[in-house]
Amino acid sequence: MIVRENEAITLVGGGAVARADFDAALARAPVVVAADGGADHALAAGITPRAVIGDFDSISAAARARLPDRVLHPMADQDTTDFEKCLAHVSAPLLIGVGFTGDRLDHQMAACTALVRHAGQRCILLGAVDLMFLCPPTLSLPLAAGCRVSLFPMGAVEGASDGLEWPIRGINFAPDGRIGTSNRAVGPLNLSVTAPKLLVILPACTLDLVATALLSAPAKWGAA
Structure with a gap:
C-alpha cells in the first residue's frame, strides 16, 4: 500500500x-x-x-x-x-x-x-447530482419516502429489498437484461445482494447517510 x-x-x-x-x-x-x-x-x-x-x-x-x-x-x-x-x-x-x-x-x-x-x-x-457505490452484501439506509433509488447491475446478481416501491426479490439483474433504474424508497431501505455486482445510485444529498451506512455495514466483499 x-x-x-x-x-x-x-x-x-x-x-x-x-x-x-x-x-x-x-x-x-x-x-x-x-x-x-x-x-x-x-x-x-x-x-x-x-x-x-x-x-x-x-x-x-x-x-x-x-x-x-x-x-x-x-x-x-x-x-x-x-x-x-x-x-x-x-x-x-x-x-x-x-x-x-x-x-x-x-x-x-x-x-x-x-x-x-x-x-x-x-x-x-x-x-x-448523484453519488454511486457498490452495494455491500447487506445495507441499511434511513432514506426518506420518495427518495430516488437506482440499482444498476454490472454483472449477474440477485437480491432482496425492504423499503422500495418496487421490490427486487426474484429479479435476475444483468447489464444486458433487467436493470433497476428510477425506483423509489417508501421509507428506510434494507438491501441484500448475492454478489459484488450491483451499483446503487442515489441523490448526492444522501452522502452522510451513505457514508455512515457503509461504515456500519456488518460485512463487506473480499479484499481488494
Missing part, C-alpha cells in the same frame, strides 16, 4: 470537480490522494495531496514541480485506469471520490467497472 489510513480518504480525479463537491468530500474524508491530474485540483484548492498515483499523462508540469518526490508515485501500467491504481494502492475505512464522473462517459463507465473490480473497497463516487 502507498497510503494506509485509519480515517476516510478523499480521492480526487482529473475530471471536472465542483468546489462544493470537493468540500463535501473533505468534510468527511480530510486526507487527500490524487489520481494523476487530480493533483492539479488539489493544489488549486490549497491542498497538498498525501500521494499522487497514476501514469502521469495528465498532471501538469507546474503541479508536478510543486510536489515533493516522496508524494509522486508514477506507474506506467496502461491496463488499468488511474482510479484503479488508487484503489489498488490505498487503504482506508472509506474512500470518497470526486472528479471521476461527469462529461467523459468513457471515464465514468471505467469508474463503474473499477468499483466492481475492487469490491473490497468501500468507495463512494460523488458527483454534482
